[in-house]
Amino acid sequence: MSLAWVLTLGAFLFSVGVYGVLARKNAVLVLMSIELMLNSVNINLIAFNAWFRDSAAVGQIFALFIITVAAAEVGVGLAIVLLVFRNRKTINVDEVDLLKW
Amino acid sequence: MDPEATEGAVVSWPAVFVAIFGAVAALSAVAVVLSRNVVHAALYLVVVLGAAGAIFLVLGAEFVGWTQILIYVGAIVVLLLFGLMLTAAPIGTHALDNQQRGVAFMTSAAVFGVFTFIIWRSFGSQRIHLNQVVRTSDVGRSLFSGYILPFEVVSVLLLAALVGAIVLAKKD
């Protein structure tokens, strides 16, 4: 199978994620879009790993790292979202424009 | 680079699966960012991540594939759904987008265009051959020999994130 097509899929998911991050108002949806972007990187890594036929499986290892980072990011991100919600009663990123509360 | 890279276009079963799952993932990803209902968006995200996991399995990354499902689907999306429900996700549609949709669309289209151009420029003729299965023990061996330091760093990161999340979410 063609490597480029898989990479294109990754690129597509990434740009969809970019759109989501820019166009969404709800903070949780923004987090989801970031997940999309991270995931597209994973697809790239796995595709390259399969293409290289690397016996050390470096691509897979980095994909695992990214999954871990994504988990950490969601944990902290959601904590922030909940905190903002508790203080501002909204999770619309446009409305959270004060630098203090 | 690869000697077999210029082989003729043979449609193999893995390629078909990747195409199917890829299409599913792409469509669902679009649905994630366009959906007018937050919970639907999260569920579409599940589909994207599941399809990506399936692609990993097809591409021979068994361990990563199942990890993807265990961590992403079983934990991250559930956390996201939690966040949605705790911040009151009503049934029905609400305005979820801001005013910069046009700009966002152009930006992402530009990103996609540049990426696609570069990808096809560089790897347009490369092919993936799936005759070698990467076994989980290889991943483990590699992870705990050459990449032990990054592994530990990631563990520390995870711990920091855990503590940070608890500190942030804790009521005073």
Added chain:
Amino acid sequence: MIFYHFFSNPWAVFALKLAAVFIFFLTAPLVLGYVEHKGLAHMQSRLGPMEAGRFHGWAQLIADGVKFIQKEDIVPDAADRRIFMLAPMIVIIPVSLVFLVIPFGPAAVSCHAPAGTGGCGFWGENFDVGIFFVLAISAISVIGMLMAGWASANKFSLIGAIRGAAQLIAYELPLVLAASAVAMQAGTLSLVGIGDAQKAYWFVFPQIAGFIIFVIASLAELSRPPFDMPIADSEIIFGHMTEYTGIRFGLFLLSEYAGIVSLSAIAVVLYLGAWHGFIVPWIPGPIWTLAKIGALSFLVIWLRATYPRLREDQLQKMAWKYLIPIALVNILLTMIFKVVF
């Protein structure tokens, strides 16, 4: 001769295995449900079903199933229709997939099956990362639970789903940690491999802490008493299943009982020596496996008759304060054990 040809075709064998797994998936929960009806009844000094099928109500659950199928499939007006209807499937499919990898017996001596057909033995499929597969796939059920709870447009359902999801996330961790200690001990992630590794002694002996953690965490994953807060009928009616009727409700129930069987089976493979017997080793392996699964499932039922339910925060506290640290120490000890011996 025709039999020989049939069994020499690996795809035919695979199809046969799939059929067997499917039949087991459908019948084992029925049998378990019947045992629960009667066992609970006798523990509570009553009779339980006596009419259906004439002999001690043996056909009660079949009758129940038929009733579920016949009943009207009601979707509440305010519900999110598609998600509401999809949720039971999302819950039951992962549970049924787990049955695919449960090994009931040892591998055949000689095997010529090609890759992808599961090899030769009493199992559907022998994954390289079997135990990981089981844990990953059963995590998907949470999504179904949340879908059901949210889409029902019912406050009780939503509370139930959130409780259930919180419980599942919290107990996924001790479950994975306990299982990974076993994987360390056996030196493989494959369920068949773990079963093989217990030829000399069952892992329940070195891993007794892990076994207890695994059983407690499984009970919490299954939301069975004393951890049945997500469906606590006296508090939140029936949790995420409150609004369901007919066949969709039946699917939820089926997934609950199938879940008991599958997690008991996993516990048997991980800790209780899988198909290895004792005292009377001439009894074939699959029968040993079934007997152990039955015994463990009966324990689950027994607990239901004995204990009141904990509170959600007490349950979380138990997971984070006791089970997870103990599981981590258990892993550490297993590591030392493996390095030293």
Added chain:
Amino acid sequence: MAVTELPTAGMLPGGPGEGVQVVIAGEELPTQEMTLSIGPQHPSTHGVLRVVLTLDGERIDTATPVIGYMHRAFDKLSEARDYRQIIALSNRHDWLSAFGNELGVALATERLMGIEAPERAQWIRMLMAEWNRVLNHLMFLGSFGLELGAMTPMFYAFREREDIQTLMEMATGARMHFTYCRVGGLKEDLPKGFLQYSEVLVKRIRHRLLDYEGLLLGNEIFKKRTVGIGVLPGEVAKSYGVTGPILHASGVAEDSRKTEPYLKYSEVDFEVPVGEHGDSFDRFNVLYHRIEQSLRIIEQVHAKLPAGPIMPGKMPKYLKPPEGWTYVRTENSLGETGYYLVSRGDTKPWRLKMRTPSFHNVSMIPYLLKGVLLPDLIAVLGSVFFVVGDVDR
């Protein structure tokens, strides 16, 4: 908008939870409080009690019981019936302690008319009242376990209840609404074999109570769920007019069987079990030990039951109590059941006010539920023993 409660002067700490709700308009942001209506058809409110909760997450902000779904105008109806008919009417509302209710009406009428029931009738009344108490308490023992998720005690309780109901049926011919009391005495004497069976039952139930001890009182999870949950201080309980086992659990040993003995309670030996902390566990524990005490009384009645008539020699054809009023209090299963009877010398009472324990117990619910977790709602609600018919009358 923030919703706060106006403090009311002179209230005990904690307040009644029933103050006026004042909406403070201003720059405050809208809160995401959730209103949850438990009942009227909710499995844990045994009957048609409805509790409207406002929740913050799973923590209860306010709880407002909504009652009246079973109101059937006992007070008004009894003004249109004669005294004998009221006995049949009165045992309907608290269906778990029917005998205790009818006893109160009979005692009130007797007191106004100056009649005293014969010795034997009084002893039998006491016997029946105590059996009825056991019947009632078993029900609450079982259902409390069920609400906390333990199914088995419920079935055990029903097994015992079945036996007791059979016993009561031997004497009264009814299983729930006994209508065994008459003004002046009883409907009829005990049948043959009743006392023997009663003796057997006392032994059997005393033996089987050990099961409950193992399943609930000694159970770690049960303790975790109930100890320290829903603490009701004695002073607060009294100020709400709470009586019976709930008051005893709060450490107040007020029992009219002891303080103002009616029937023959002064001649039998028993104790009033009291709790220490007034939490759900204490309430349950008190209930459990009250059964033992009731069994003790029953045994003493077996030994002391005198022979004799069960009705006074001559009763008037029409019961016309002279003009006057009286208030008769009896220690019913769940607390003080009282009848405030005003007569104008007619065959029908001028006013008959029924004071029921459940009404006051339920009025205390907002105090107990303030700030507890939703799952604790059940542990609290289950330990506030009430019968909805008794609340609504």
Added chain:
Amino acid sequence: MTPDEIAAHLTEATGAAERSDVAHGEVSVWVPNDKWVEVATHLRDCGRCHFDLPTFLTAVDLEEQGFEVVLHMYSVRRQHHVNVKTQLARDEPRLPTLSGVWNGLNWCERETWELFGIDFTGHPNQVKLLLPVEFEGFPLRKDFLLMTREAKEWPGLKEPAEVEH
């Protein structure tokens, strides 16, 4: 204190008791409307009375004499009872609330309000308790007729032999 002592004590301490009466071992003390809260507070706070358990509060329709509100109190410490009563005019009966004195009277007053139409001024939450919100009238007043009984006397009032055919 014995019933007579309670009556004497109340007359002495509050000067509010209009008259008192002991019947069947229980004392009733009649107080004027405007001393209602004062007497109740005294009952609660006075060390000799120490009434801490409000048993019930209700009313009796006296027809032309108006209503009589009855408050029955019990003291767990001293183990004595008292009935405090007050008479209200039939048109616009009104009485200050005691729900601030004893929590337990909150519901009793709501009940009395909806059944007798006696307005407890200052009550924090005087809304229907037992009856449906849309119910009209005050059912325990004697002029609220039990319609079915008006149409046909309760048949059980007479012995079967007495029924005329």
